[in-house]
Amino acid sequence: MILSDHMRIQIASFALVPDHIFIAERNFHTEKLVLILSEENKEKQTNTSEEIFSRINEVVGFYEKLNVLVEKVYVNYKNFKETTVKLARFLNRFSSDDQILLNLSGGRRSIPFSLIYAGTFISNFKDINIKCVVIPEDKTYTPFNLLPNYLPDKIDINLMLKLPQNLTLTDLEKFLGIKQPTISMRLKRLKKHGFIIVKGRKRELTDLGRLIVNIKDQRSDPNGD
Incomplete structure (x- = not known):
């Protein structure tokens, strides 16, 4: 009901x-x-x-x-x-x-x-x-x-890994192999669910976003802390 x-x-x-x-x-x-x-x-x-x-x-x-x-x-x-x-x-x-x-x-x-x-x-x-x-x-x-119900996929995580470098959408397009409108859509979704914040043209990881990236780094490096 x-x-x-x-x-x-x-x-x-x-x-x-x-x-x-x-x-x-x-x-x-x-x-x-x-x-x-x-x-x-x-x-x-x-x-x-x-x-x-x-x-x-x-x-x-x-x-x-x-x-x-x-x-x-x-x-x-x-x-x-x-x-x-x-x-x-x-x-x-x-x-x-x-x-x-x-x-x-x-x-x-x-x-x-x-x-x-x-x-x-x-x-x-x-x-x-x-x-x-x-x-x-x-x-x-x-x-x-509540914690976000959306979990970033592999492409999202690769995108988040590049955010500290302040790359342009054109650079991100070359790195990720997907079109700029799709990148923009993913950025909006990551922002909506609290993984990134946007300040003008600057994009930064939130604490939650950094946690996801750190987990990815640890999985890539078995000897990581």
Whole structure:
């Protein structure tokens, strides 16, 4: 099912101290909150469960006052693969027009890992607008993108290897054996996915781009560090 209304959605793993949810809300005003909960929390069983239910109701009540929808998704956090697939199916409901924030703070450690794996997996197959955030102890809010779902091929890597030399498109055409429009297209794609940055006519590798080039160098030189 694809949701028809374009929305801003925060997806967060629940924690007994839910500050990470409220901090994210101050910076990313949501139209829907999705709480990821353990299946163990479906029923009250112990005094701890009573406290958990109280905290869940606190979060739900806060968002109800804001007229924000709250959906609860229960997962078996002890089964990483099952949880990841379930969350990937859930993310697949959204379109590229929806704005999704994956709040990776709080809760069971395996759930944030499943969330980021699920987001990366889905982004390999469809355009989806996902940002991630981890709220540190100083409570700052610094969202970041998923790692790129596009991996440079051999031609891209050879192109990246030559960027430090500041060659012209004509020089690159001779070196790579492909036409200039194709080179320009590849440069735009590498920029889009965060492997290079462009400053005027100057092109530079990002840290991620340098990592790819270094891996290539190590594979070419078995004795490399």
